[in-house]
Amino acid sequence: MSETPDTGSLAAEVRMLARERDAVIFAHNYQRPEVQDVADVVGDSLELARRAAASDASAIVLAGVRFMAETAKILAPEKTVLLPRLDAGCPMADMITAPQLAYWKAEHPGVPVVMYVNSSAEVKALTDVCCTSANAVAVVRSLGAPQVLFGPDRNLGRWIGSQLPEVEMILWDGCCPVHDAVTFERVAEAKDAHPDALVIAHPECLPEVSAAADAVLSTSQMLRLAAASDADEFIVVTEEGLLHGLKKAAPGKRFYPLAPSMVCPNMKRTRLEDVRDALLDDARAIVVPDEVADAARASLQRMTEIG
Ligand code: 13P
Ligand code: SF4
Numbered sequence: 001m002s003e004t005p006d007t008g009s010l011a012a013e014v015r016m017l018a019r020e021r022d023a024v025i026f027a028h029n030y031q032r033p034e035v036q037d038v039a040d041v042v043g044d045s046l047e048l049a050r051r052a053a054a055s056d057a058s059a060i061v062l063a064g065v066r067f068m069a070e071t072a073k074i075l076a077p078e079k080t081v082l083l084p085r086l087d088a089g090c091p092m093a094d095m096i097t098a099p100q101l102a103y104w105k106a107e108h109p110g111v112p113v114v115m116y117v118n119s120s121a122e123v124k125a126l127t128d129v130c131c132t133s134a135n136a137v138a139v140v141r142s143l144g145a146p147q148v149l150f151g152p153d154r155n156l157g158r159w160i161g162s163q164l165p166e167v168e169m170i171l172w173d174g175c176c177p178v179h180d181a182v183t184f185e186r187v188a189e190a191k192d193a194h195p196d197a198l199v200i201a202h203p204e205c206l207p208e209v210s211a212a213a214d215a216v217l218s219t220s221q222m223l224r225l226a227a228a229s230d231a232d233e234f235i236v237v238t239e240e241g242l243l244h245g246l247k248k249a250a251p252g253k254r255f256y257p258l259a260p261s262m263v264c265p266n267m268k269r270t271r272l273e274d275v276r277d278a279l280l281d282d283a284r285a286i287v288v289p290d291e292v293a294d295a296a297r298a299s300l301q302r303m304t305e306i307g
Contacts, residue, residue: 030241095174125295135307179204
């Protein structure tokens with residue numbers, strides 16, 4: 001029986017295989033630390049989408065969840081996009097289907113549709129412009145419309161509405177199970193325990209949680225704020241994988257996860273072994289049918305151009 005390789009030799013094997021395949025490795029900020037550390041690019045959804053569109057590698061390994069790999073494939077159709085765990089989905093993305101969106105649009109003729117990037121390729125194909133947590137407010141503002149259909153995340157939609165009171169946000173009733181489970185009381189307890197800490201929260205949180213935060217930001221915006229801020233302590237109201245990046249971005253500062261900590265089981269599926277195995281062949285290549293990809297591309301390209 002062969003021995004299980006240690007993390008260092010596995011990481012070296014991954015880097016060698018990536019070189020041989022002319023592949024770049026992208027990891028989302030919530031990935032396991034060893035997966036983040038082996039990646040060429042670690043980022044939020046918007047950064048990963050932009051980097052996929054700009055990459056000149058033959059293949060992209062997307063260590064994240066399915067909608068991120070589909071987004072990369074749609075924006076870079078000539079590249080092979082590999083998702084190390086084909087079973088890594090996003091429950092929120094499954095909360096609205098294309099037939100449901102088509103029906104909803106028909107009920108609101110003429111109202112522009114903005115969909116969070118955490119959605120399927122088929123849903124994006126029916127969307128005017130996608131957004132991520134990093135540019136959601138800017139995307140909706142850019143439309144200059146009095147009403148917007150927004151989904152699937154009602155919490156992000158409410159956050160946008162709080163920033164743009166002139167826009168009526170018509171919301172789909174979806175959410176992220178990880179962020180939506182955080183209560184105001186849990187945040188209040190953390191603030192009592194750490195009164196000098198800044199509260200940084202993701203806009204997928206409930207409105208009362210976002211309202212209690214000092215800053216509501218995408219994951220990479222949190223990394224930048226932690227590095228740039230005068231504050232030394234932060235209460236981190238997002239998935240616990242971000243703590244790895246926060247400690248690297250701002251060594252010496254203190255970061256407090258909520259208790260119990262927030263874990264996205266789908267983001268945690270990907271292990272270094274899966275990244276290695278993805279590079280061995282095309283078995284984990286993402287396929288988006290041409291007619292879906294062609295219809296979805298414009299909404300994603302607009303997304304990458306805003307904010
Ligand atoms: P970011 O784009 O802010 O990294 O968020 C992605 C996500 O899935 C949050 O749950
Ligand atoms: Fe989806 Fe929530 Fe996991 Fe992000 S944290 S991938 S929104 S389930």
